[in-house]
Amino acid sequence: MNNDTLIPLVGVITDIRQDTPDVKTFRVNALEGGKVFEHMPGQCAMLSIPGVGEGMFSITSSPTNKEFMEFSIKKCGCLTTWLHAMDVGQQITIRGPYGNHFPVETELKGKDLLFIAGGIGLAPLRSVINYVRDNRANYGDVQIVYGSRSKDDLVDYKEIIDEWMADPNIQVNLTIDNPQEGWDGHVGFVPNYVKELNPSTNKTVLVCGPPIMIKFTLAGLKELGFTETQVYTTMELRMKCAVGKCGRCNIGNKYVCKDGPVFRFDQLDELPDEY
Amino acid sequence: MLKISADKLNDLFDAISAKQTLYIPVDREAGSAEYKKYESGMEMSRGLNTVRSAKDFFFPQTENLADFKMNGKNIEVIDIREESEDFVIFGVRACDARSFTILDKVFLAEPVDSYYKNRRDHGTVVTMACTRPAETCFCTTFGIDPTAPEGDAAVFSDGENYFFKANNEKGQAFIDSISDMLQDGDTEKLEKIQENTREIMKKLPLANLSTDSFGGERLMEHFSSEKWAELSESCLGCGTCTFVCPTCQCYDIRDFDTGNGIKRFRCWDSCMYSDFTKMAHGNSRNSQLERFRQRFMHKLVYFPANNNGEFGCVGCGRCLSKCPISMNIVKVMKALEVK
Numbered sequence: 001m002n003n004d005t006l007i008p009l010v011g012v013i014t015d016i017r018q019d020t021p022d023v024k025t026f027r028v029n030a031l032e033g034g035k036v037f038e039h040m041p042g043q044c045a046m047l048s049i050p051g052v053g054e055g056m057f058s059i060t061s062s063p064t065n066k067e068f069m070e071f072s073i074k075k076c077g078c079l080t081t082w083l084h085a086m087d088v089g090q091q092i093t094i095r096g097p098y099g100n101h102f103p104v105e106t107e108l109k110g111k112d113l114l115f116i117a118g119g120i121g122l123a124p125l126r127s128v129i130n131y132v133r134d135n136r137a138n139y140g141d142v143q144i145v146y147g148s149r150s151k152d153d154l155v156d157y158k159e160i161i162d163e164w165m166a167d168p169n170i171q172v173n174l175t176i177d178n179p180q181e182g183w184d185g186h187v188g189f190v191p192n193y194v195k196e197l198n199p200s201t202n203k204t205v206l207v208c209g210p211p212i213m214i215k216f217t218l219a220g221l222k223e224l225g226f227t228e229t230q231v232y233t234t235m236e237l238r239m240k241c242a243v244g245k246c247g248r249c250n251i252g253n254k255y256v257c258k259d260g261p262v263f264r265f266d267q268l269d270e271l272p273d274e275y
Numbered sequence: 276m277l278k279i280s281a282d283k284l285n286d287l288f289d290a291i292s293a294k295q296t297l298y299i300p301v302d303r304e305a306g307s308a309e310y311k312k313y314e315s316g317m318e319m320s321r322g323l324n325t326v327r328s329a330k331d332f333f334f335p336q337t338e339n340l341a342d343f344k345m346n347g348k349n350i351e352v353i354d355i356r357e358e359s360e361d362f363v364i365f366g367v368r369a370c371d372a373r374s375f376t377i378l379d380k381v382f383l384a385e386p387v388d389s390y391y392k393n394r395r396d397h398g399t400v401v402t403m404a405c406t407r408p409a410e411t412c413f414c415t416t417f418g419i420d421p422t423a424p425e426g427d428a429a430v431f432s433d434g435e436n437y438f439f440k441a442n443n444e445k446g447q448a449f450i451d452s453i454s455d456m457l458q459d460g461d462t463e464k465l466e467k468i469q470e471n472t473r474e475i476m477k478k479l480p481l482a483n484l485s486t487d488s489f490g491g492e493r494l495m496e497h498f499s500s501e502k503w504a505e506l507s508e509s510c511l512g513c514g515t516c517t518f519v520c521p522t523c524q525c526y527d528i529r530d531f532d533t534g535n536g537i538k539r540f541r542c543w544d545s546c547m548y549s550d551f552t553k554m555a556h557g558n559s560r561n562s563q564l565e566r567f568r569q570r571f572m573h574k575l576v577y578f579p580a581n582n583n584g585e586f587g588c589v590g591c592g593r594c595l596s597k598c599p600i601s602m603n604i605v606k607v608m609k610a611l612e613v614k
Contacts, residue, residue: 001389003389004390006341007352050345050530076555078555080555238552238554240528241526245382245524246527246544247524247525248525250569251559253491253494272494272495274559
């Protein structure tokens, strides 16, 4: 019988990084080393601990990383609590890659890019950011606006400081919701900060974060003169199969698992507001 | 057309079941019918349709997808799939036969669901033409001819004989395998019965139900209709409609710890249930209105939008007779009709 996508492969956790009080980044390798499978930026994988549950997570590492995959996961429910309790060496099941991806080789190529992320919303965008950094000549200006509740909640803060902010070809703007000791950067919500920064409307925007942040960010971008065809986001709804058959992650007639998770806002506009 | 006389039908069942598993609709004590594995002497139901649809044969209510052995930090995945045995379902009605082609569009689309395909490949669907449609029937609304059902082979009764017609190669192979029990028969009486049945269909209460107001192009119009509030007001969210529905195919995947390893199951789920879309961080369909709307939008708008206009309903009428609050797709279609 042919392979069935519902029967997962096995991977092993080879590194765990505590990024924030409630976010850990897990490095996953195939049992024989290397990656379990290849992916494109924005694609997802179903991770499971048999007996606990299975869930869809965006692959936060860039495909240009040839050694391993990474998943930044917020401790939120039953499965993620279990995942957070894992030690290095724990095996998990993994299947994928699922869904479409950010059009890094087509629509985004040659464009000035503006990444806007809030909290754990950086996870899917980090894959694109590092893909763009590794293929820097193919893209124009790169600006990253990233905000979180506090300094401690900025995911991948070390990579942001050591690599992204040190990169002369990238502009990074960080913000936190409230003033905090030891923080001399910007304070305020992401949507307002974007408006203050007043980015050029030539840019193509990739936004991900809590639904309320996305909503206000999009409204702010429109005020600045951006159109919906310039703005991409990535969605998340409950999934079981990951291949458009189990029937629950649809927005209108589109399944987030296979038609998404990446949508342009003009595409979302044609769908019911049920997410 | 090849036929067998009605008094020889059980001899035929004995012959088929000697070679492969045979399922036929059988009357239960309460008078309602269900599919059962044929055993000698069992009589086929004369009723119109079974309480549950025939989807179980290809998409069972519960099935084991995979097993896992957990050993410390290690996981072993065990592929428990086995090639299905050949089987025959005899007496499937036209509506249920069409439901299989609808389920095919879901489960046989890439990536192919091997569990479903395995059963589909090994199952032969022998349909039975309807002669006594019920008041809840509206299959013709979806372009189904109950007097000439789909399926691999179709069977037609003129009261005294059963006539056999192949619809495809698998059906022809089935008829060839029993041809020594069949003989040529005159179909004149049969054609009159078919004509009579078509006339009855035209006079049924739901005969004029139309799909003209539905389809993918009316997505936003129907989604934002104000009528959903009233239509869904009494919905209990019991999920009965989804369970008896031959085309409802939403499923859940759950793990069960046997104490000696983990078994992963797939089971029917229902978009009518409150936790269907519930995640740790929220729920995209929080109210019964949203869940109710999802079910009918899927059948009347989303499914046709993705499948060249084909609707996700076959007009079998099961939800009409089973819903505890007497809400159903017919009432929804009439309420949302664009005049």
